[in-house]
Amino acid sequence: MIVPDVTDSFFSKIVEGVEHYTTPLGYMLVLCNSHHELEKEVQLLRQLADRSVDGVLLATPNVLPDEYGANSDFFQSMPLGLIDRGVNQRESGRLIIKEYEGAYRAVSYLLKKGHTHIGLIKEDTSYYQLEERYNGYRHALKDAGVVFKHENVAAASLTVEGGYHAAQQLLKQKKITAIFCSNDAMAMGCYRAIYERKYKIPEDISVIGFDGLSFSSFMTPPLTTVKQTVFDIGFTAAKFIIDAIEFPERRIPNKIFETKLSFS
Known part of the structure; x- marks a missing residue:
């Protein structure tokens, strides 16, 4: 999993949700830090692909180059899940927060x-x-x-x-x-x-x-x-990527997450 900042509280909660889903299924999470940099993200994607990981979750603020986009050979060759607020256009696997x-x-x-x-x-x-x-x-x-x-x-x-x-x-x-x-x-x-x-x-x-x-x-x-249900976003992203790994013929759905005003 690649995140922009491993010290950020938001992404820490995302990672917690991912681990909660993947660990009981026997998957090990390898966490990488991109420091918000597109060049670093691309480098990490290549390195993880070279190491034959089962799949990658990428939390990114960036629009990926075409060779790593939803219609690319890279995307088709290895399950890649995006947590990106929809900046990378695709028809399925979108996590939409209101x-x-x-x-x-x-x-x-x-x-x-x-x-x-x-x-x-x-x-x-x-x-x-x-x-x-x-x-x-x-x-x-x-x-x-x-x-x-x-x-x-x-x-x-x-x-x-x-x-x-x-x-x-x-x-x-x-x-x-x-x-x-x-x-x-x-x-x-x-x-x-x-x-x-x-x-x-x-x-x-x-x-x-x-x-x-x-x-x-x-x-x-x-x-x-x-x-916003940050933990659930990570949990759902993990479910999507595991489904893509284990059932590649299935179409990954989109998921909408509600927000609410909370008075502590």
Whole structure:
């Protein structure tokens, strides 16, 4: 299995779901770190194929070159499962997460609470492009009659540090009363930036994250977050790849994962 960052809490939970399915079936998981780099992913794919592994799960933010795409000889010669938010076009084996709906629901909740100056901390261009979360934010504002403002959006890496620096940028605007973060790690950094300004959560500023990872319930106060079933995504991806290995004649289905707003 190839992941962009083995230290990332999101991918750790994905790997946990994969192992939970594969280990009882006698499969051994070999974990590789691509550091988000397409060149490294291609290198690892070649190396794993040379070692005659049964199949590969690839979690990637990248569009694969044609020679490794869904219609390539490589794809046909070795079972390859993708966890990629659909950036690589294919008709089957897609894991579809309702990210737009989750983001729209979160921002609509803040709007119903009376917030009209809502900041967004989103990913920069160096990582996964979470466009559906950004679209959900914008459309929720539009449907509520609230004008979208570019200055209310800050971009950074999808990390605690990234969230911290992006929140510092947003908090320079005194009107901001709520912040929607593109993942829970960013929300953790956002919390620190808010507390350094001597603000209280949620009395002064409300914060909502995205992912529903376990650490969010141990934040102070517990983080309200859009929960996605990260473990189940890994578990399902593992089922798809094992089915492709053991029953190559079968068509692998697509799977849709719901999201929900979770109040810890």
